[in-house]
Amino acid sequence: MKNYILFLFFTLYSLLGSAQNELGFYAFPQMTQVNNKANRTDDPIYTALPTLAYGFGASWLHQFNKRIGHGPIRHGVTSGSMKIKKSLKIGLIYSAHEQKWLSVYSKNGIPSEWEGTKKFDYLKLPILGQLTLPINNKFNLAVYTGPQISYLIKAKGGIVYWERHDGWDYFDLPFSEKKYFNKFTVDAVAGVDLEFKITRWVHLITGIRADFSMTTVENNERIINNYPTYGQVD
Numbered sequence: 413m414k415n416y417i418l419f420l421f422f423t424l425y426s427l428l429g430s431a432q433n434e435l436g437f438y439a440f441p442q443m444t445q446v447n448n449k450a451n452r453t454d455d456p457i458y459t460a461l462p463t464l465a466y467g468f469g470a471s472w473l474h475q476f477n478k479r480i481g482h483g484p485i486r487h488g489v490t491s492g493s494m495k496i497k498k499s500l501k502i503g504l505i506y507s508a509h510e511q512k513w514l515s516v517y518s519k520n521g522i523p524s525e526w527e528g529t530k531k532f533d534y535l536k537l538p539i540l541g542q543l544t545l546p547i548n549n550k551f552n553l554a555v556y557t558g559p560q561i562s563y564l565i566k567a568k569g570g571i572v573y574w575e576r577h578d579g580w581d582y583f584d585l586p587f588s589e590k591k592y593f594n595k596f597t598v599d600a601v602a603g604v605d606l607e608f609k610i611t612r613w614v615h616l617i618t619g620i621r622a623d624f625s626m627t628t629v630e631n632n633e634r635i636i637n638n639y640p641t642y643g644q645v646d
Contacts (some may be wrong), residue, residue: 432475436617439468446511446530446629456516457581458572463512463529469505473542476500497544501556505536515572517581528585532593532629533566538601552607552615560599560623567593573639586639594631599623 476498511530540558567590575582605619
């Protein structure tokens with residue numbers, strides 16, 4: 413299981429040939445938390461730590477209820493610009509997720525610690541429904557949600573193997589292997605953006621976006637060199 417929270421900044425939309433279509437480019441820092449079967453609340457053998465990483469991408473937006481013409485102008489605001497807009501937004505995102513983790517275990521009866529890092533590079537394809545709510549002639553508020561397919565490009569580190577017997581632990585770190593993780597995951601996405609209209613054709617957007625995996629990151633059945641994905645879980 414994984415839970416990603418993305419903070420988006422410097423998102424720039426420029427309109428294409430039709431006012432119904434927009435092309436966006438963005439870059440963002442993100443906070444990552446990756447959990448798996450080893451994260452038992454009563455056992456510190458494997459604890460995910462908040463980690464800062466990055467991502468960037470592009471999106472295409474199609475507005476369904478755009479009308480021809482902008483309607484009458486009152487106080488510098490067109491009636492068309494103040495209507496709620498319904499849109500489909502499709503993106504392509506490169507997302508580098510790094511997850512620091514901490515293991516606390518018993519070594520010859522003495523508590524010991526080990527810190528490590530998981531790294532996942534994903535190519536993500538979100539397909540989202542969006543509502544844009546005008547605030548005034550300069551600002552819009554947009555909310556969106558929908559599904560996302562994530563493809564694993566690269567995976568490094570993060571596998572911990574352990575066995576616990578009568579108070580002592582066998583603890584080991586198998587070699588990194590991409591096959592420990594599933595190539596595809598299905599995610600749920602939700603977010604909110606604040607949009608500033610620099611010109612009619614160029615908008616600057618900042619917001620918060622979160623996606624949560626509905627399927628597991630780990631390949632639960634994978635065994636490599638006699639090391640399974642998980643350690644011994646009581």
